[in-house]
Amino acid sequence: DQLISQIAAGEVVERPSAVVKELLENALDAGATQITVRLEEGGVKRIAITDNGRGIEPEQLPLAMARHATSKIASLHDLEHVGTLGFRGEALASIASVAAVRITSRTPGAAHAYEIVGSHEGTVAPSSGAFGTTIDVQDLYFNTPARRKFLKSEQTEYGHCAEVVRRIALSRPDVAFSLTHNGRTIDHWNVGEAAKRSAQILGSDFADARLQLDESAGPLRLHGYAGLPTASKARADGQFFYVNGRFVRDKLLVHAVRAAYQDVLHGDRFPSYVLSLDLDPALVDVNVHPSKIEVRFRDSRAVHQFVFHAVQRALAQTSA
Ligand code: ADP
Ligand code: MG
Numbered sequence: 001d002q003l004i005s006q007i008a009a010g011e012v013v014e015r016p017s018a019v020v021k022e023l024l025e026n027a028l029d030a031g032a033t034q035i036t037v038r039l040e041e042g043g044v045k046r047i048a049i050t051d052n053g054r055g056i057e058p059e060q061l062p063l064a065m066a067r068h069a070t071s072k073i074a075s076l077h078d079l080e081h082v083g084t085l086g087f088r089g090e091a092l093a094s095i096a097s098v099a100a101v102r103i104t105s106r107t108p109g110a111a112h113a114y115e116i117v118g119s120h121e122g123t124v125a126p127s128s129g130a131f132g133t134t135i136d137v138q139d140l141y142f143n144t145p146a147r148r149k150f151l152k153s154e155q156t157e158y159g160h161c162a163e164v165v166r167r168i169a170l171s172r173p174d175v176a177f178s179l180t181h182n183g184r185t186i187d188h189w190n191v192g193e194a195a196k197r198s199a200q201i202l203g204s205d206f207a208d209a210r211l212q213l214d215e216s217a218g219p220l221r222l223h224g225y226a227g228l229p230t231a232s233k234a235r236a237d238g239q240f241f242y243v244n245g246r247f248v249r250d251k252l253l254v255h256a257v258r259a260a261y262q263d264v265l266h267g268d269r270f271p272s273y274v275l276s277l278d279l280d281p282a283l284v285d286v287n288v289h290p291s292k293i294e295v296r297f298r299d300s301r302a303v304h305q306f307v308f309h310a311v312q313r314a315l316a317q318t319s320a
Helices: 002-012 016-029 058-064 076-085 091-098 145-149 154-171 194-202 204-208 251-265 300-319
Strands: 034-040 046-051 100-106 113-117 124-127 132-138 176-181 184-189 210-217 220-227 239-243 246-248 273-278 284-289 292-297
Touching (some): 016 034, 016 132, 016 154, 058 100, 058 124, 154 176, 154 194, 154 246, 204 220
Antiparallel strands (some): 034 046, 113 124, 284 292
């Protein structure tokens, strides 16, 4: 059972940044408006995420750490296929099988916080803490040295974690985020407008030269900011695309945007952008595999054309 948990964990939490992503999504699911991410040694030593969300009732704490679907998993083969169905209710249990986890939480009605340490078999004890939840993950892969060996340098793992925070923070300007690494505050973003958040995260070059767009056609809406090439160096990591609020890295969408830039601006510069495509969830299959986010559109041609034309029209205003 423990072994199966650890193998599953390798899929769900292949590196510290995957833990950060799962914990941030949980905090947002809990309605948090303020989230603090504290990392030590690239997240390998420690990932502690504190939110001011609705919290977890003390009697629910063991359940939060329990795995929900293990009975379906009979072999490694099955395990691989569970991945394509999503890991609902698997994240915390998986993390707890490969790291030391402490959850401290206080709900609005409670006189004080409660905590649970270790796993779903841990005991729930009174604790102190503000309203909301802190999930503290220490010594990732301490019990699976083979897995730990695959981790890269502290700086590389930290970079991946910071990237996950940036992606999520860009899509949620209505939530305040702060990020510290080894005790140093790296980023802090207050609640504000999308325009301001994207300027903070992508820098002043982006803020000074970007077009706002918001186009709809039938069930499709594309909105956000398309950066313009500027004199200074374009950044390779400034391309953000979201589908129904989730960050995706999708060939079809990247191609549609790139083609629009080439069509209007002709250069091979590929500036920063933050674009969100919203559509009826029935028209898209977002396969939320923990390590990669793939999308499959019911009508990919229509989506490609729509995105291409929306970006093209926005850019064409400048060259007119
Ligand atoms: P899932 O998110 O798929 O339900 P997880 O293992 O990520 O599974 O989390 C298990 C459960 O623990 C969640 O469904 C939620 O009820 C609770 N939970 C986890 N993190 C938080 C949090 N930060 N605030 C409130 N509840 C949480
Ligand atoms: Mg979750």
